Amino acid sequence: MKRPDLSQDVKRIVIDVVYYVVGSLLYAVSVNCFSAPNDIAPGGLVGVATMIHYAVPSAPIGLTILILNVPLLVAAWLCISRTFTVRTMLCTVLSTVVIDTLTPFLPIYQGDMFLVSVMGGVFLGVGLGLIFLRGGSTGGTEIVARLLERRLPYVPVGRLMLMVDAVVILASAFVFENIESAMYAVVLTFVASTLIDALVYGGAGGKLVLIFSKRQEEITAAVLQTIHRGITKLRSRGGYTGEESEVLLCAVRRTQLYPLRQLVAKIDPAAFMVIASAEEVLGKGFRAIQ
Numbered sequence: 709m710k711r712p713d714l715s716q717d718v719k720r721i722v723i724d725v726v727y728y729v730v731g732s733l734l735y736a737v738s739v740n741c742f743s744a745p746n747d748i749a750p751g752g753l754v755g756v757a758t759m760i761h762y763a764v765p766s767a768p769i770g771l772t773i774l775i776l777n778v779p780l781l782v783a784a785w786l787c788i789s790r791t792f793t794v795r796t797m798l799c800t801v802l803s804t805v806v807i808d809t810l811t812p813f814l815p816i817y818q819g820d821m822f823l824v825s826v827m828g829g830v831f832l833g834v835g836l837g838l839i840f841l842r843g844g845s846t847g848g849t850e851i852v853a854r855l856l857e858r859r860l861p862y863v864p865v866g867r868l869m870l871m872v873d874a875v876v877i878l879a880s881a882f883v884f885e886n887i888e889s890a891m892y893a894v895v896l897t898f899v900a901s902t903l904i905d906a907l908v909y910g911g912a913g914g915k916l917v918l919i920f921s922k923r924q925e926e927i928t929a930a931v932l933q934t935i936h937r938g939i940t941k942l943r944s945r946g947g948y949t950g951e952e953s954e955v956l957l958c959a960v961r962r963t964q965l966y967p968l969r970q971l972v973a974k975i976d977p978a979a980f981m982v983i984a985s986a987e988e989v990l991g992k993g994f995r996a997i998q
Contacts, residue, residue, distance in 0.1 A: 751873020829899025
């Protein structure tokens, strides 16, 4: 039996910790320098904690986030996954401790509110993106969304998270008695979510192409020689004609889509193509499976 490679495990753990620490530092900069001092409550528990801190200034934002996460972590342990819960607990404790520890040392920016929301979103998005990139989570909205998913399995998790964030942002308009605070929170949340998606999925995305053609062999040979991408042949049967045929399946990078379209059009102008976005493409020629 092959013995486990402890050095690889240690290396992975060290990299995870580094990502979590750097991500937590950036997360703290977003909260302490931009959002909290300017009465902006982004979605999730950080937004709830910001509103509580506004009402009770003596309540530290980090500690409040941690306390609010406790019942959610218990629910996640019982209903979701123990591995997910342990990682979430570690990241939550780390990020909340960093937020409160750095509060006296970080400068506060209270200039142009649009810049505040954009830069707050940049630091929040990159910070959380680094944490998510290594399988971590800061709890809050994600746990609530996963729990709601059990009741509403037909609603995507991303949409559930957006709904929870929307409720928090809407509540902030009443707590701060300022509709503009909620509007800037929308900008901050949009910037953060865009950067999170770019970090977590941006480098692994691609296009999935289905090609229907009677000149399959020529197209396959041209793609292999010109674009250097593999092609899979799928058996198919026409719903109207009942004829059996094959469909070509090819995963390409975004930059390779246009050359592929031109290649197919040149070989068979009558070909039929279905092009879909692939959130992640992992394996040889793309990002390695980890």
